[in-house]
Amino acid sequence: MESAGLRITLRAWAVLVLVLLFAPxxxxxxxxxxxxxxxSWPIRGxxxxxxxxAWHDQAVRQAFLLSVRVGLLVAGIAMALGSAxxxxxHNFRFFGRESISFLLVLPLALPGVVTGIxxxxxxxxxxxxxSVLTIVIGHTxxxxxxxxxxxxxxxxxxxxxxxxxxxxxxARGWQTQLYVMLPQVATALVSGALLAFALSFDExxxxxxxxxxxxxxxxxxxxxxxxxxxxxxxxxxxxxVVLLTIIPVLIAARLAGTGGVTRTARADKQ
Amino acid sequence: MTATSARPGQxxxxxxxxxxxxxxxxxxxxATLLLTPPLAWFLLxxxxxxxxxxxxxxxxxxxxxxxxxxxxxxxxFTQILGNAGYxxxxxxxxxxxxxxxxxxxxxxLPFAYYMARIAAPRTRTFLFVCVLLPLWASYLAKVYAWLVxxxxxxVLNWGLARxxxxxxxxxxxxxxxxxxxxxxxxxYMIIPVYAxxxxxxxxxxxxSQDLGGRTARTAWSVIAPLALPGIVAGSxxxxxxxxxxxxxxxxxxxxxxxGTVIASNVGVANDLPLAAAMALVPIAIMACYLIGARAxxxxxxx
Numbered sequence: 001m002e003s004a005g006l007r008i009t010l011r012a013w014a015v016l017v018l019v020l021l022f023a024p025x026x027x028x029x030x031x032x033x034x035x036x037x038x039x040s041w042p043i044r045g046x047x048x049x050x051x052x053x054a055w056h057d058q059a060v061r062q063a064f065l066l067s068v069r070v071g072l073l074v075a076g077i078a079m080a081l082g083s084a085x086x087x088x089x090h091n092f093r094f095f096g097r098e099s100i101s102f103l104l105v106l107p108l109a110l111p112g113v114v115t116g117i118x119x120x121x122x123x124x125x126x127x128x129x130x131s132v133l134t135i136v137i138g139h140t141x142x143x144x145x146x147x148x149x150x151x152x153x154x155x156x157x158x159x160x161x162x163x164x165x166x167x168x169x170x171a172r173g174w175q176t177q178l179y180v181m182l183p184q185v186a187t188a189l190v191s192g193a194l195l196a197f198a199l200s201f202d203e204x205x206x207x208x209x210x211x212x213x214x215x216x217x218x219x220x221x222x223x224x225x226x227x228x229x230x231x232x233x234x235x236x237x238x239x240x241v242v243l244l245t246i247i248p249v250l251i252a253a254r255l256a257g258t259g260g261v262t263r264t265a266r267a268d269k270q
Numbered sequence: 271m272t273a274t275s276a277r278p279g280q281x282x283x284x285x286x287x288x289x290x291x292x293x294x295x296x297x298x299x300x301a302t303l304l305l306t307p308p309l310a311w312f313l314l315x316x317x318x319x320x321x322x323x324x325x326x327x328x329x330x331x332x333x334x335x336x337x338x339x340x341x342x343x344x345x346x347f348t349q350i351l352g353n354a355g356y357x358x359x360x361x362x363x364x365x366x367x368x369x370x371x372x373x374x375x376x377x378x379l380p381f382a383y384y385m386a387r388i389a390a391p392r393t394r395t396f397l398f399v400c401v402l403l404p405l406w407a408s409y410l411a412k413v414y415a416w417l418v419x420x421x422x423x424x425v426l427n428w429g430l431a432r433x434x435x436x437x438x439x440x441x442x443x444x445x446x447x448x449x450x451x452x453x454x455x456x457x458y459m460i461i462p463v464y465a466x467x468x469x470x471x472x473x474x475x476x477x478s479q480d481l482g483g484r485t486a487r488t489a490w491s492v493i494a495p496l497a498l499p500g501i502v503a504g505s506x507x508x509x510x511x512x513x514x515x516x517x518x519x520x521x522x523x524x525x526x527x528x529g530t531v532i533a534s535n536v537g538v539a540n541d542l543p544l545a546a547a548m549a550l551v552p553i554a555i556m557a558c559y560l561i562g563a564r565a566x567x568x569x570x571x572x
Contacts, residue, residue, distance in 0.1 A: 002388065006485060010384040014397065017381045017456075021404045024415035024453065027425055031418060040423030081308040088304035092297065100305075103312060109506055110556060111514015113529045114549045118319035121542055125322050141316050144308060172287060195406075202408045205517060209536060221410050225417065225521055234414070241408045249406040253399060 025242060031232075032239040039231055050236035059220060060237055067201050067217040070132060074139040074200040075193040081140070082147025082196075083189060089148075090155040107142035112205030115141065120209035130212025138210040139200040146199060147192035150256055154188035191252035198248040202241065217241060327547035331540070338542070346547035356531070360551055363528040366444075367512040370451045371505045374459040377452075378504065379497065382464040398464075405457035413518050416450045417441065420522070447523040451512045458511070459504035466500025467493065502563045509559060513552045528552055 002010070027041075032050060034043035054060050085104065089097060107115050119138050123130060162184065166176040204218035211219055221241070224234045293300050328342050350356045385397045404412070419425045420441040427437040440446045470493065478488040516529030526534075528551055535545035 003485065007388055010380055010388060013380045014384045014389075017377060018397075018400055020453070021400065021456070024412060024419060025404065025407055027419055028411055028415040038423075039418060039421065041425045041428045081311055084304045085308040088301055088308075091304075092301040094301070100309070103317075107316060109510055109560075111510055111529065111552050113514040113516055113532050114553060115316070115319075117532055117536055117542075117545050117549050118323040119315070120536060121326050121546055122319040122322045124542065125326070137315055140311070144311070172291070173293065174286075198406055202410070204410055205515070208533070218408075218410050221414070222517065222521075225410075225414055235418075238408065238411045238414055242411045245406055245408045245411075246403055249402060250399075253402060 028235060029239050029242070032235040034232070034235070037232055039235075050232045051240075053233050054236045054240070057233065059215070060217075060233075063215045063217040063220040066132065066214060070135050070139060070216060071197040071201040073136045074143050075197040077136070077140045078143035078147050078196040079189060079193045082144045082192060083151050085144065086148045086151035086155060090152055101148075104145040104148055108145055112142075112203075113209075116206040116209035119206070123210070130210060130214075132214055134210045134212070135207055135214065135216065138206045139203055142206070143196035143199055146195045147189070150188045150192035150195070150252075151185060154185050154256070158184045187255040191256035194248040194252045194255075198245045198252075202245045323546045323549060326543050327550055329543045331543055346544050349544065350547055350551070356548075359526050359531060360528060362444075362525070363513055363552075364555060366448060366451065366527065367509045369448060370455060370512045371459075371508045373452045374456050374508045375463070375501050375505065377456060378459040378463045379501070382460055382467050382497075382500075383493070385460075385464050386468040401457045401460050401464075405461075409454065410517070412454050413450060413521055416446070416453065417521055420446050442522065442524040444523060444525060447519050447527075450518050450522050451508075451515070454518070455508040455511055458507035459501070462503035463497055463500040466497045466503075470496045506556075506560065506563055510552070510556050513555060514549075 030043055031039065033046050033048070035045045035047040035049065036043070085100070089100060115138065119134070119141075120130075123134055128134060158181070162180055163176055166180040171179065202218060204216075204222050207216055207219055208222070215223075217237070218241075221234060221237060224230060293303070327346055328344070329338060329340050330343060330345050331337070332339050350360075385394055389397060422437065422439070422441065424441075426440060430436060430438060440449075474492055474496070475488060478492045483491065514529045514532075516527070516533040519525070519527045519530050520533070528548060532545045532548045535541045535548065
């Protein structure tokens, strides 16, 4: 196999990449605890002050609650639609099947600004007022594929013999689904929904075009970074958002295995 | 599985079991029932929106009244392709996207190789999670973190001062935008490349070594071609997401990219037809790219 020198070089490279991946995130978390109002490195102490400021800020609180509400709605709808399409594509073979899975990944593979302006334009064309509903519609469009990816990977790994055994033992179609298949796929479903929530909770690129006068948490952060008036508070809010996007992913990774959490490709086809 | 064989209880039972039985006997009705809602959603929301956008691109906004005029013309396209400013923006965006893709592929390949073929299984899982966390961690937080790093009194200049390279003005430059794009989309490249390398059978590498292939030769002639579909799958994301991003250039950069032109024409300038025509540019570039990628077999990875 590889020579010792090459192995050491590759290991050093891996460590370097890991440091690069995590350093910016740690920097921003460190800043959140900086007592100074002027942002400069190194930070000059430790305080929880900005978290308390953020907690009492009504604008932050409303934006946070709106983001949670949108995230939950999106996760629910995406779970229903994503699992329907996963079951459909897994169980049936028909013409155009490949194009459907291609279509599903398109909103994630095309730049968000395209989805954003297309939806904004259509809502304007149909005289639909931008509201919480339009945010949910926009987010659901690119979250369906997340649930679909998780579930179809699990369905492919579940042996067909389970269904056949259940049928042989006299279970009806719905009984097989409920008592045999559902326990097999439940964790994949939950992890898909968690990831959909995380993706929606953090989304800003499409949201800007579909939110109208509504302010989700990412829109609040985007605006505040742009204005630069209360950056210490932004540091604290951003730190909370990082945690809230990472925690669902950790849970999902435990439930579905790391392969289900990739957002891009499924790495679990071994 | 024989669908039509008589099963106990099929003859009797209530409405529920009869409906269940009827669905079971007619797979097509089940497929339709399952696939109609999600496909209707996609067609009525996403595809419809793209079609309306395509149509809007051929309309114009009256310069004086600001109203949308629904008369078919090619004015937006001649404006975009005929204007040297817009052309250079498109060129700069494509150049940036290609550069980010190349840099990310170069960083990802050795890392993915280490992950897939050298690291112990436990380390592999650990590394996988370590790639996933920055991928999912808030996009805005990552952009903002770099803003803070690049700012005049930030981490970068603090570090540069220590090694005597003096303060640099990185913030609000194209180089800064480039670095941030490379950082943000890197995990999107690592994962498919890892998946591709992991699937290479050991025997192929051993065969190459048995035939006298040195490390470099094996890497170039065996691993690289087999990792290529993974690189292409990853590049779809790195390329496309860079091509249309407007948040990073807005916060970190100082010059327009395709994304910022689209965003400003929806917001401030309120010229939706021009924005729609501009949005077709990344779609057209990506369409060419995807057709090429498909030929290279990248879609087995997605």
